[in-house]
Amino acid sequence: MKRVHFLANFVFLAFAASFAFAFDPSPLQDFCVAINDTKDGVFVNGKFCKDPKLATANDFFFSGLNIARDTSNPVGSVARNTSNPVGSVVTPANVAQIPGLNTLGISLVRIDYAPYGGLNPPHTHPRATEVITVLEGTLYVGFVTSNPDNRLITKVLKPGDVFVFPFGLIHFQFNVGKTKASAISALSSQNPGVITIANAVFGSTPPIRSDVLAKAFQVDKKIVDYLQKQFWYDNN
Template identity: 65%
Template sequence: MKNVHFLEFFALLAFASSFVSASDPDPLQDFCVALDDTNFNVLVNGKFCKNPKYVTADDFFYRGLNIPKPANNQVGSTVTTVNVDQIPGLNTLGISLVRIDYAPNGGQNPPHTHPRATEILFVQEGTLYVGFITSNPNNTLFSKILNPGDVFVFPIGLIHFQVNIGNTNAVAFAGLSSQNPGVITIANTVFGSDPPINPFTLARAFQLDLNVVKALQMKFSK
């Protein structure tokens, strides 16, 4: 009888594990270098696979992440992405990288989520105030002030942010657990959708005056 319960437990564990997996499926080959060529009919993770005999080291290489980018935009930050579109060899490997440059005195990577990835952030220069918020009903803020050499993790799918609280430029690098983590910037998504969300809906949801909502939609519209 004990053996029956033991087998039932492992059957349940196997069933549950099918729902608890990494963001990207594990590859079943050494690599699948992405190729935008419809003449190939093997599609893996949304990309065609390059014939392995034509694969080179350059398919796994990217240059230039050491170069600072200007952050003189509305939010005061610039994100340089290195995902499967920049390194075709990342296809099926479930990982990507970004560099973030922040302007002094409040430059920020505004509240956003990555629907397909956990993020681990490393601060190279400057001082950042960072945090993430848990899901309903608690909406608990976990935040920290980071200095050079510090690392912070943002769990998959949760809203998070970074703000440069110093008076000099800041630089951070982040690894993400997906070849294509996606990004949903909250303000842009809610107030800049195309077509726009009915402003009465947003006014009630955010407890804002209707005219304020319309002004925000004008600001964030593409």
């Protein structure tokens, strides 16, 4: 009898754990269009939702992922095209741009890369797996497995190729072609978030103590001081 109780408790805890670790829970209604007005809204999964009877097509619509955010784009600025220190720019289509994505657990981004050297720096998505599809150009992509192995898994992608970056792992894309490149990524969260490793470690506010980083990276403190003085650009 004790074994039966133990098994029942184990199954219950397993189900509880699966719910506890679900970042984007399955919706219990057709949709929950996010709104900023809290007066009449209902709070669901981090957003207030409008009355579903008031939803329109525009709540589920976004236009612009066909637009290349490169130096040839006459409306682009340095902040929104590939003329920046890392040579890439990300155009998001998540719940901030498409309110109807709220509770649906998916989003998209377009990434544009400058000719040879355009980089989407090593980063993680704390709430999502990413699937990237190359539209044009040639990309060297990869991710690093978790401790203790920290194994680097890479691939060179061409137009039409697809690659998966598993949930939460550090990954990157680098344009190794002579021409510009672009890609579309789907992410398994309405709001996947992004942590760019160099920016977070050396560009945090306030800064992480340099002696902490010097010991962590096993380098001289002067190198850390130098890195912390750099301008860490955010391409998102």
